[in-house]
Amino acid sequence: MTDEQTPESIIGAMARAARAALPVLAAAPTATKARAINAAAAQIRDRADEILAANAEDMAAGRDKGLTAALLDRLALDAKRVEGLAAGLETVAGLPDPVGEEIRHWTTPNGLAFTRVRVPLGVIGIIYESRPGVTADAAALCLMSGNACLLRGGSEAARSNTVLLDCMAEGLEMAGLPRAAVQMVPAGDRALVGAMLGAHGLIDIIVPRGGKGLVARVQADARVPVLAHLDGINHVYVDAAADPEKAVAIVRNSKLRRTAVCGAMETLVLDRALPEATARAVLGALADGGCELRGDAAARALEPRAVAVQPADYDTEWLDAIASVVTVDGIEGAVAHVQAHSSGHTDSIVTEDGGVAGRFLGAIDSAIVLHNASTQFADGGEFGFGAEIGIATGRLHARGPVALEGLTTYKTLVRGTGQVRP
CATH class of the missing domain: 3.40.309.10 (Aldehyde Dehydrogenase; Chain A, domain 2)
Structure with missing residues (x-):
């Protein structure tokens, strides 16, 4: 961060680049989005040794910092988990595309025809601790549902996240989609998290995945809608x-x-x-x-x-x-x-x-x-979703494992033949 840059300006620039990518994503055919995700899965397999080496460095640093056994378990990757990430991405790529799906159609007595269809949420901010797998899962789910995302992983997983993000970016590029659709917010500066939480109008929704302290802070400070669960009791x-x-x-x-x-x-x-x-x-x-x-x-x-x-x-x-x-x-x-x-x-x-x-x-x-x-x-993969962006326990918008459908909202298209309201 230079003297001229502030956390707000950094997040603002990233969010604006993500918003610029939204029309491209919205217009992208299902096959193009699937091609990007499958290419990212292939990258993860091809670079498995690099991912594991980066994760080994993260694990060693985590032990030195005294991370709890629970956090270390969430941070750890092995060959089976890396293959699971790639396979999960391929599952997401093969799922029905929710964008444009007709939810309901009806006609009123005056002849107006109403169609309610699914549309992307927009720019999604994901804040998470450990769990490098979230980098791949969240990026793939956001991409397939037509959303751009800003990922902010914890510093404890920075090395693993960097390689996984590069795999996702390579997949986007191979499919001709903008790399700005998936971006990583630099780890280490907590002020950037605060800037994300305050980015009303730039970020459409925040999804926190982490410990109770992280989720509580997000829910307390966010000026952006939050999709989260606090505890798993x-x-x-x-x-x-x-x-x-x-x-x-x-x-x-x-x-x-x-x-x-x-x-x-x-x-x-x-x-x-x-x-x-x-x-x-x-x-x-x-x-x-x-x-x-x-x-x-x-x-x-x-x-x-x-x-x-x-x-x-x-x-x-x-x-x-x-x-x-x-x-x-x-x-x-x-x-x-x-x-x-x-x-x-x-x-x-x-x-x-x-x-x-x-x-x-x-x-x-x-x-x-x-x-x-x-x-x-209680896992998106086990529900047949391929992956999940998180599990929501609130009553609004989505509950349980949040996957493709949970990352959409809807709009209503109304077709008339010249009707005016009396």
Whole structure:
């Protein structure tokens, strides 16, 4: 940054360049956008060694800085994850293009014909920590939905993000699309984040992906609409009618597959009427897997390795091998506890009773509610979206994994034959 430059001028220049790219993106055929994304996927595969080398430097620097295990897990790339990024991009490229899709058509008695169609949101600012995969996922989703994006990754992933952004830019160039459609805001200067949050009229929406502190700051300071979730306080309720094998597998996977993801289970809810052998097996599977259990008296009686839970634990997103445990009286108790403590992200029930499952699915107002499935399916790729730009827990615009459709709004086209309003 020179003496003449300010954070506002830097973000302003980037946003204006992104806005200039919007008409080109809006007019780009689906095949052209898909070609750019597929070319970027090929670049990621061809440069996998370079990406992994950059990520190794980021990981080493992160360890030196004392990053938590959760942040290091989000930062880490390996050959499988890099291939997953490339494959995810190819999935996005093959999805139906939402731009121009007709949502509804109707005609009024005076003969006016109305058509509601999907259109891009515009310039999207994505602010994220660790997670270098967001660079590729967000860029591809924005491109396919006709949006330009300004990406602001954390300094801890700067090296990884630089290579991945270059792969995306090369894909754009190969398809004849403007490189300004995907730009990286320099990491390290927090004032640039503030400038993004204040760029009303230049940036159309902000999507934060990171820890509670980052998301809270964005939601508090933004003068631009925000699409976000603050916490992933997710529950798995094991009902009295649960299949024991399913219960053990689902609970263990929900918590321990990856403890640092926002879809990880944080609280286990057990029906008091659950057979003791099943309850012990579920709790034992977690404890045997290295999970610290913080339970109420009934849970501690079933699993001696559990320690006493504190009231605040039920409102904590652990993002670690820790789980709160509560015992409740049937579906009514489960719904009451989840409604009181869920962050509205993802909650699951394990039961063979279809009536009880239906009551849970209907009563729990989270963005994602599952029956007999792990909470770790809270992921755009698992929903068949190829990737996601984030998971939204609010009630406006989009909920759950936000992919192509969630990155569009709509406009209404009205065709007349000379009508005037009386």
